[in-house]
Amino acid sequence: MMEGGTRSRARAEKVVEFFGEGSTYMDAPYVWEARRAALEVLGVDPSEKRILDVGCGDGSISLPWAGRAASITLVDLSPSMLRRAREQLADAPKENVEILEGDFTKIDVGKGYDLVLCLGVLAHMESLERAVSQLASFLRRGGELVIQLTDAERALGNLLYRRGQRAARRTHGYEILRLGTTAVIAACEREKLMFERLHRFSFLLPGMGRLPGRLVRAIELASVRIRAFQPFVTDALILFRKGNGA
């Protein structure tokens, strides 16, 4: 069930359309393989943690942690994405996994989490500041937040942002947010989410969709590990910790 006012519901419906059946995102498994590899390099440890994955997509990032985490709560607006997450759970049922459908800024997703993931989601929000304030409220003091974004402060990241912006505007009728690491870190620090570390990766440039999937996967995974890629990569994965006074 989606909740919220008419204006936000309208936007939520457009985001659902963007990530619906047939979206290119759905059938590009190397995207989340690279994100998982980058989480590993960043040193994110899910063991025994209560995890909240907002905008979880099909759950491919956090569901593989179900055996190690204390619990995993998946939240997404898109029924198609959550259908896929439920299919994955049907193959290997996990009692410590909960799936919630709706806008994470509007529904009750719980509080006191040890680790919150917000990967590839912030660009689709109406306000960076409001979203970050809500993410902070889900964490216990000392808990960790991981944000992934396409960094429009970099030339190639800006190119991808402009492409995504055209697609969202023309096809789905909404504006995506232009995000940069500096602005996101500043917004988080205002909410007492203290910057810990960052890892840059991803090299999915326009036109690469025409290359064989195996090659794109190899390039994407190499972008996570190989230093020579660093000046050109487009995305950032940033780890924050909720500090005192938050």
Ligand SMILES: C[S@@+](CC[C@H](N)C(=O)[O-])C[C@H]1O[C@@H](n2cnc3c(N)ncnc32)[C@H](O)[C@@H]1O
């Ligand atoms: C680019 S996908 C990322 C999926 C996953 N986090 C990953 O990294 O593979 C963004 C997801 O965020 C979801 N989303 C966007 N805004 C949301 C909101 N306000 N509440 C819940 N989910 C949202 C979309 O439906 C979509 O599944």
